Amino acid sequence: MAYRLxxxxxxxxxxxxxxxxxxxxxxxxxxGDFVEILLLxxxxxxxxxxxxxARFAEANGLNDPLPVQYFRWLGALFQxxxxxxxxxxxxxxxxxxxxxxxxxxxxxxxxxLALLIAIPAGILCALYPGGRIDxxxxxxxxIGMSIPNFWYALLLALLFSLVLGWLPSSGHGTLAxxxxxxxxxxxxIAGVLARYIRSSLLEELTEPxxxxxxxxxxGKIRTLLHHGVPNVVPGVLTLTGLQFARVFDGMxxxxxxxxxxxxxxxxxxxxxxxxxxAIQGCFLVIATAYILVxxxxxxxxxxxxxxAREIV
Amino acid sequence: MALAQSFALxxxxxxxxPGVSRRVWGLAAFVVVAIVAVLILPFFAPNxxxxxQFLHRLQPPGLDYPLGTDAMGRCVFSRLLYGARLTTLSxxxxxxxxxGFGSAVGCLTGMCGxxxxxxxxxxxxxxxxxxxxxxxxxxxxxLGLGLQAVIIALAAVHxxxxxxxxxxxxxxxxxxxxxxxxxxxxxxxxxxxMRHILPNIAAPLLTLGTYSLSWVILSFAGLSxxxxxxxxxxxxxxxxxxxxxxxxxxxxxxxxxPGLTIVGFVIxxxxxxxxxxxxxxxxxxxxxxxxx
Numbered sequence: 001m002a003y004r005l006x007x008x009x010x011x012x013x014x015x016x017x018x019x020x021x022x023x024x025x026x027x028x029x030x031x032g033d034f035v036e037i038l039l040l041x042x043x044x045x046x047x048x049x050x051x052x053x054a055r056f057a058e059a060n061g062l063n064d065p066l067p068v069q070y071f072r073w074l075g076a077l078f079q080x081x082x083x084x085x086x087x088x089x090x091x092x093x094x095x096x097x098x099x100x101x102x103x104x105x106x107x108x109x110x111x112x113l114a115l116l117i118a119i120p121a122g123i124l125c126a127l128y129p130g131g132r133i134d135x136x137x138x139x140x141x142x143i144g145m146s147i148p149n150f151w152y153a154l155l156l157a158l159l160f161s162l163v164l165g166w167l168p169s170s171g172h173g174t175l176a177x178x179x180x181x182x183x184x185x186x187x188x189i190a191g192v193l194a195r196y197i198r199s200s201l202l203e204e205l206t207e208p209x210x211x212x213x214x215x216x217x218x219g220k221i222r223t224l225l226h227h228g229v230p231n232v233v234p235g236v237l238t239l240t241g242l243q244f245a246r247v248f249d250g251m252x253x254x255x256x257x258x259x260x261x262x263x264x265x266x267x268x269x270x271x272x273x274x275x276x277x278a279i280q281g282c283f284l285v286i287a288t289a290y291i292l293v294x295x296x297x298x299x300x301x302x303x304x305x306x307x308a309r310e311i312v
Numbered sequence: 313m314a315l316a317q318s319f320a321l322x323x324x325x326x327x328x329x330p331g332v333s334r335r336v337w338g339l340a341a342f343v344v345v346a347i348v349a350v351l352i353l354p355f356f357a358p359n360x361x362x363x364x365q366f367l368h369r370l371q372p373p374g375l376d377y378p379l380g381t382d383a384m385g386r387c388v389f390s391r392l393l394y395g396a397r398l399t400t401l402s403x404x405x406x407x408x409x410x411x412g413f414g415s416a417v418g419c420l421t422g423m424c425g426x427x428x429x430x431x432x433x434x435x436x437x438x439x440x441x442x443x444x445x446x447x448x449x450x451x452x453x454x455l456g457l458g459l460q461a462v463i464i465a466l467a468a469v470h471x472x473x474x475x476x477x478x479x480x481x482x483x484x485x486x487x488x489x490x491x492x493x494x495x496x497x498x499x500x501x502x503x504x505x506m507r508h509i510l511p512n513i514a515a516p517l518l519t520l521g522t523y524s525l526s527w528v529i530l531s532f533a534g535l536s537x538x539x540x541x542x543x544x545x546x547x548x549x550x551x552x553x554x555x556x557x558x559x560x561x562x563x564x565x566x567x568x569x570p571g572l573t574i575v576g577f578v579i580x581x582x583x584x585x586x587x588x589x590x591x592x593x594x595x596x597x598x599x600x601x602x603x604x
Contacts, residue, residue: 026454146578148530150537151553151571162561242441249445256538268538271453283450
């Protein structure tokens with residue numbers, strides 16, 4: 001019955017397989033010999049000679065054909081083994097488990113706040129197109145697209161924590177610490193969401209069933225909320241899922257800026273330390289999370305909208 | 313204004329390549345003049361942007377230092393001017409790489425159609441919805457974090473946009489009468505592509521290039537803010553903001569100046585995109601009322 005959902009599920013699975021191959025290839029593509037770099041960190045920086053490299057590679061099966069190595073690596077991955085960090089010498093999975101919850105909190109809070117801003121704004125813009133609210137929204141969106149979000153985050157920190165002293169400028173723990181990071185993430189996507197809600201509502205308002213609703217005597221606002229809005233929900237949900245890409249991008253910047261101990265900051269640190277297993281782990285987690293979020297959106301749409309369950 | 317006058321170069325340049333419309337040449341000349349204007353900016357720098365004088369650290373704006381000096385005693389204004397050249401050159405390189413590879417792929421799949429087209433386009437869609445900044449960071453991290461790595465990473469993420477747009481444009485143009493006419497006249501395929509289709513899609517390509525330039529500049533600044541791409545101490549806008557962060561409370565101007573420069577630059581480029589977009593619509597109209 002839910003045929004369309006199955007297609008989506010297969011796509012998501014194919015993407016995850018692709019991501020895992022790309023993640024595996026990451027460590028093989030980097031400049032320099034992978035084995036040498038692994039050994040270098042294990043031997044506290046002394047350069048391994050050729051015989052040591054050969055022995056290590058032989059012992060760990062690194063001379064096997066790449067497909068064999070890939071499946072061995074994949075098998076280990078399913079058991080939660082993402083390799084050992086070159087810097088902390090701890091399993092990468094431990095570092096990631098420690099941080100993923102904090103990142104997800106930030107991402108969900110950011111998206112939630114963005115929707116809280118965008119839905120009323122989009123509906124108001126659609127109610128009065130060309131009006132004052134509409135023009136303000138358009139201007140804000142255009143300006144928002146020209147401002148680098150790391151600079152904008154710094155300006156917010158300057159205003160709210162350094163000048164006014166209302167909020168802490170870095171760290172985590174209390175609710176006050178989460179306000180600025182959430183605000184930055186939310187405002188960086190709220191504009192796009194609001195514009196989309198506005199334009200899809202305006203398009204929906206040209207449909208005959210809206211005219212019927214108006215003709216039977218329903219008010220403007222009631223027509224919009226009870227007939228227009230339910231029909232744009234699937235589209236908005238899809239865009240929300242896709243906008244998680246922007247959320248994850250923003251998260252990297254925001255976590256680094258406000259010293260929020262999440263995946264984004266871990267990725268930046270691993271990059272600067274050239275901690276390749278950790279980079280690989282972050283890549284796998286971020287990409288898989290993004291695919292799963294969008295799969296969840298597809299499931300939500302097919303639950304919400306019976307038409308999405310039809311056989312295509 | 314020099315920028316406006318450069319449109320007049322169009323008809324002159326047009327004589328060298330009769331296939332391409334003079335208006336498109338005018339646009340190209342306009343863009344080139346704008347780029348050259350940015351590239352010669354460092355010659356107007358009042359001070360050496362690398363020279364740090366500890367006696368002159370954190371000076372307020374004055375006659376010697378138009379925007380004051382930073383924590384290392386370097387002239388902020390001169391650093392901004394050098395940053396303009398670095399940013400523009402890097403961003404242009406990214407756009408050139410992405411546009412070159414992406415439009416080649418887009419044109420090829422648009423011409424081929426069928427299975428290849430579907431596979432390549434699905435891949436491009438997949439890449440362009442992924443978190444671009446995260447992917448860029450990981451690619452450049454694996455390639456070694458340098459400027460070169462960041463440029464390759466940005467291009468590797470960005471070419472899919474060009475492939476998608478070019479594929480759609482080629483699909484539309486392919487079905488038009490002038491292509492059929494050229495085919496009927498027995499013009500070989502590569503000549504149709506170069507002499508007939510390319511001039512007609514040059515303008516949308518230029519518009520897309522301008523808009524993508526502003527995306528690349530913002531991403532580039534973000535990456536160097538995070539410490540990727542340029543070495544510490546390089547006069548680059550994102551890097552300058554990162555290095556002045558610790559002085560945010562006492563000397564907010566050190567963070568404000570590069571930030572406002574980025575915003576102004578990006579807005580200017582977006583406006584350039586609008587100008588080119590308007591001109592593009594003009595060329596469309598001129599099919600009905602040929603003036604050139």
